[in-house]
Amino acid sequence: MEFFKKLITAIRGGGREIGEAILDSQGIRIYEQEIEDAKEAIKQAEDDLTAVMAKEMQAGREIERLEKERADFESKALELLEKGEETLATEVAGKIAELEAELDNQNQAKQRFAEHVAKVKEMIKQTHAKIREHEREIAMVKTTENVQKATVSISQHMDGGSSKMVAAKESLERIKQRQQDKSDRMSAAETLRAELSGASLEEKLKAAGVGDNDDRQKQVLARLKAKQQDSSS
Amino acid sequence: MNSLLEKLESVLQMPDAGTMNGMDYEFNPIPGEVEVVQVTFKDREECPIYLTESNSQMICICYLWRDDEVIAEKRTEMLESMLDMNIPMPLSAFGRIGEWYAIFGALDQHSTASSIIKELTVLSDNAIDALDAMSEYLN
Numbered sequence: 001m002e003f004f005k006k007l008i009t010a011i012r013g014g015g016r017e018i019g020e021a022i023l024d025s026q027g028i029r030i031y032e033q034e035i036e037d038a039k040e041a042i043k044q045a046e047d048d049l050t051a052v053m054a055k056e057m058q059a060g061r062e063i064e065r066l067e068k069e070r071a072d073f074e075s076k077a078l079e080l081l082e083k084g085e086e087t088l089a090t091e092v093a094g095k096i097a098e099l100e101a102e103l104d105n106q107n108q109a110k111q112r113f114a115e116h117v118a119k120v121k122e123m124i125k126q127t128h129a130k131i132r133e134h135e136r137e138i139a140m141v142k143t144t145e146n147v148q149k150a151t152v153s154i155s156q157h158m159d160g161g162s163s164k165m166v167a168a169k170e171s172l173e174r175i176k177q178r179q180q181d182k183s184d185r186m187s188a189a190e191t192l193r194a195e196l197s198g199a200s201l202e203e204k205l206k207a208a209g210v211g212d213n214d215d216r217q218k219q220v221l222a223r224l225k226a227k228q229q230d231s232s233s
Numbered sequence: 234m235n236s237l238l239e240k241l242e243s244v245l246q247m248p249d250a251g252t253m254n255g256m257d258y259e260f261n262p263i264p265g266e267v268e269v270v271q272v273t274f275k276d277r278e279e280c281p282i283y284l285t286e287s288n289s290q291m292i293c294i295c296y297l298w299r300d301d302e303v304i305a306e307k308r309t310e311m312l313e314s315m316l317d318m319n320i321p322m323p324l325s326a327f328g329r330i331g332e333w334y335a336i337f338g339a340l341d342q343h344s345t346a347s348s349i350i351k352e353l354t355v356l357s358d359n360a361i362d363a364l365d366a367m368s369e370y371l372n
Binding site: 156169 | 263264265266267269276277280283287288292294296297298302331333364365368372
């Protein structure tokens with residue numbers, strides 16, 4: 001939000017080197033380098049993330065396996081106790097204790113991987129936000145500078161005489177006049193064409209119900225009737 | 234990166250080359266620090282459109298009037314009218330560059346020929362209508 005205010009102040013100040021005025025003394029290039037570095041960091045973090053997520057999944061699978069094994073040994077130990085096989089049950093209890101220690105280890109590892117994944121994801125998110133912000137700021141600064149530079153070239157071009165600097169109202173009048181001329185010429189041409197081709201007279205006759213077609217139709221009908229009479233007599 | 238003129242090649246190669254939506258036009262490069270191409274429509278020579286490029290955008294600008302042409306006591310009313318029109322106006326928006334009021338539109342630099350043509354012709358129509366509507370605020 002601060003950036004918008006800075007840009008407005010710089011534009012109103014009328015300076016030409018907007019980038020240097022509002023980014024920092026080293027200008028846009030440093031900003032662009034930061035964006036490149038941040039993009040590279042994201043790429044590395046994403047690779048890292050994939051590896052850690054794979055390890056987290058592996059730990060999850062190992063935990064499942066260990067829990068199954070523990071449950072298995074537990075039921076065996078219970079069976080042994082029921083049969084009064086105390087010594088063997090003790091041995092199995094030892095195995096279960098080993099499995100539980102291993103489970104603790106795996107759970108801790110999984111927890112660490114999960115925390116790492118969350119941290120990297122948060123870092124990627126923040127870096128994306130930083131890139132987006134920097135890119136937008138650079139776009140605004142570059143556009144401001146470019147349009148200012150373009151306007152300088154255009155003003156010089158106009159002053160150079162190839163297109164005259166005319167007040168807006170006068171320009172509008174000229175355009176309107178030209179449009180009016182064009183439309184007058186078009187309607188004049190239309191009238192002329194209509195007159196020359198005789199279209200207007202023909203149209204009037206047709207409108208009055210007078211025309212070749214009506215006559216011809218009557219003649220044909222009369223001829224056919226005459227023929228019919230000839231053949232029947 | 235292709236130059237602006239090269240990108241406009243696609244417009245020149247359209248089947249009805251030389252006209253955009255029925256309007257005859259010309260492209261002319263303008264010398265200067267940044268690349269600028271002037272687009273002039275026949276019968277609208279007073280309101281050329283200037284194309285320039287910045288940050289993956291093509292910016293099309295039509296300069297309307299200078300600040301010193303505005304009737305001082307109508308300035309606020311004019312600015313409000315421009316703001317009111319900014320959203321309804323298709324594809325274009327009002328802006329200010331230094332002492333100039335302008336109407337402009339922006340396009341992605343990979344826009345197709347038909348998008349460019351639409352942008353330029355609509356911008357030109359908007360510019361003439363805006364001049365007509367806003368002339369009551371001008372000297």
